[in-house]
Amino acid sequence: MATKETAAAPAGEATKRFLVDCDGCSYERAADGREEATRIGADHRRATGHELVAIELPPSVETA
Numbered sequence: 001m002a003t004k005e006t007a008a009a010p011a012g013e014a015t016k017r018f019l020v021d022c023d024g025c026s027y028e029r030a031a032d033g034r035e036e037a038t039r040i041g042a043d044h045r046r047a048t049g050h051e052l053v054a055i056e057l058p059p060s061v062e063t064a
Helices: 036-047
Strands: 002-004 017-022 028-032 052-057
Touching: 017 036, 028 052, 036 052
Parallel strands: 002 052
Antiparallel strands: 017 028, 017 052
């Protein structure tokens, strides 16, 4: 799974948020931190064989 991150956040700031998006279907999930994004992507890839991308969300973007 590929990830695209913006510049590192200063120490003490909140965990980075990622949007995990599938190229093969409409699967899309928000994740708190790189580890969760990787886990979500690996689970979906194992189940479907699809490739996923995780994109870091800017701090101003909130997901439901």
